[in-house]
Amino acid sequence: MVCDKVSKAYDRMDQDYNFAGYPSMFLDGGDEVFVGGPSTATPVRNAINACGARAVDPLDMIVATDWLGNRKMKVRVKIGNGVPANTAPPVPSAPTGPTTFAPNQPQNFTAALAEPDADSLLIQFDFGDGGVTDWLGPYASGGDAIMAHTYQAAGNYEITFRVNDRYGEITDWSPTLAVEVRCCIGFTGNTNGDAGGAVDLSDLIYLVNYLFLGGPAPLCDAGANINGDVGCAIDLSDLIYLVNYLFLGGPAPAACDVSCE
Ligand SMILES: [Ca+2]
Ligand SMILES: [Ca+2]
Ligand SMILES: [Ca+2]
Known part of the structure; x- marks a missing residue:
């Protein structure tokens, strides 16, 4: 000096x-x-x-870059004095979210993020139906990342995700969240497939439109087989059953029969 x-x-x-x-x-x-x-x-x-x-601690250094576009690049550097510059994040816990729901409606799934270095993380979801996302983010460590996904078909799926600390460490896939996508949840009658599952006049109109006026088919047979017949036929008898239920104090629509899906 x-x-x-x-x-x-x-x-x-x-x-x-x-x-x-x-x-x-x-x-x-x-x-x-x-x-x-x-x-x-x-x-x-x-x-x-x-x-x-003199014995000295080795220095460990990692340089990472982010391409920002428009001829700009961000350079991130971490240095460890006698310790590794970077620590790998742990394998994340299973994602959380709804486990039974109808297809064709977006559902939100949550990934809890934790990182020993507090590095912000990229995440990648595998929704089990062939839908694997790109690396998304970055998301702050210690928070949640919420990812929406829409399943197109009924069935059972396993959802998992993994994280990338952007310094070269990518975890294994998390344990899975098992979800059941049913076009009929609980009881039949929701012919118009609204997200809340309400059975009301709009479902009756939807069914009339389908049976007699060339309107679109119900979301699935299992949800429209209101009288619960074994053959899962969707016909006038279901319409009568629904009218009876909605306006004449008749019995509630039949329970869902997954064999109809
Ligand atoms: Ca790290
Ligand atoms: Ca409805
Ligand atoms: Ca029927």
Whole structure:
């Protein structure tokens, strides 16, 4: 440090090393110090050799880059002094979310994120129906990432995700969340397939439209087989059953029969 020329060097000398006199010599960050100047070269030579032989912690450094577009790049650097610069995130817990729901309606699934270095994370979901996302994010460590997905077909699926700490560490896939996509949930009658599953006049109109006016088919046979007949036929008898239920105090629509899906 040339402390009589550089003010930062002077401050370091004054505040950190309790500066005592010129010329003073600090070797290897202050590991060896000569105050006032040695009279011969030998002690300096010995001090330099001692510094050279000193065991020091290895430095570990990782450089990562993000392409920002428009000819811009962000460079991120992590340095570990005697410890690894980066720690891998743990395998995440299974995602959480609804486990029984109808197809063709977006559902939200939550990924809880944790990272020992508090690195922000990219996440990748596999929804089990062939829908694997790109790496999405970054999301802050310690929070939740919510991902919407729409299943097109009834069935059973396993949802999993993994995380990437953007310093080269990608976890294994998390344990899975098992979901059941049923076009009929609980009871029949929701012919128009509204998300709340309500059975009301709009379902009756939907069924009339389908049976007699060339309208679209119910979401699935299982949801429209309101009288619960074994053959799962959707016909006038279901319509009568629904009218009876809605307006004449008749019995509730039949329970879902998954064999109709
Ligand atoms: Ca990390
Ligand atoms: Ca409905
Ligand atoms: Ca029927």
